[in-house]
Amino acid sequence: MLPADFRPDGLVLLPGETVVSVMRKHWFILFIKVFPYMLAFFLPLVIFAFIPTTNLSQSLIATIIFFIATWMLIILMVIYTVWTLYYLDIWIVTNKRIMDIEQLALFNREVKTLQMNTVQDVQVDVSGIFETLLHFGTLRVQTAGTGGTDAKIVGIPDPALERDIIMQITSQIHNPGP
Amino acid sequence: MSTATFLFVLLFVFFIAFMIYSAILLYHWFRFAMSNLVATAAAFSYMGLGFVLLFIMLTMATSLL
Structure with a gap:
């Protein structure tokens, strides 16, 4: 069930449409992107802690602290931008379609919609030690017809479960019960 | 331009940004x-x-006055 104030861009549910799953990329994907910036955030503090300041004048120390704070402010803005791009990347599966909302940059947003009745093949790739141990991977959905409307989401948690959900819905669409 | 003035200008620019x-x-x-x-x-x-x-940043710039 979606929260009442959840309002992804482009999601207007069709009559009879229900949201089956809403997924973001695995937290490890965010960690890999943010970790270098976290190091860069604290690096000047670590360096400053090891610099002998006894010979430095008060004005020079104040200037150094000023520039450390400036550096940390810049890195702070970068970290929150990276997190924003991660958080706005959403994969929504409903009983009628798949929506791949990709936030490429702050002002570059791509919303891809695949109709469930056109889904032909769902492929799961789990490669590498981290993907295997932390249970995330790449999910590719191929559709019938031309036009390059296939979707791919990298770093989705539990991709096999998501594949099963999609295959179950497509199977119900193609073979409706009595 | 003194160091303090330079830091205040820089602070102003970063505040706006x-x-x-x-x-x-x-x-x-x-x-x-x-x-x-x-x-x-x-x-x-x-x-x-x-x-x-x-x-x-403001405190450090002010301390240079």
């Missing part, structure tokens, strides 16, 4: 695909940390 960038991020957090709780938490932590750093 931070406020403009904050407006852009807040727009994204409250406009797209977020619950209000997450957006509010992100806004408070980001703005809080940012203002603390700006305050440190």
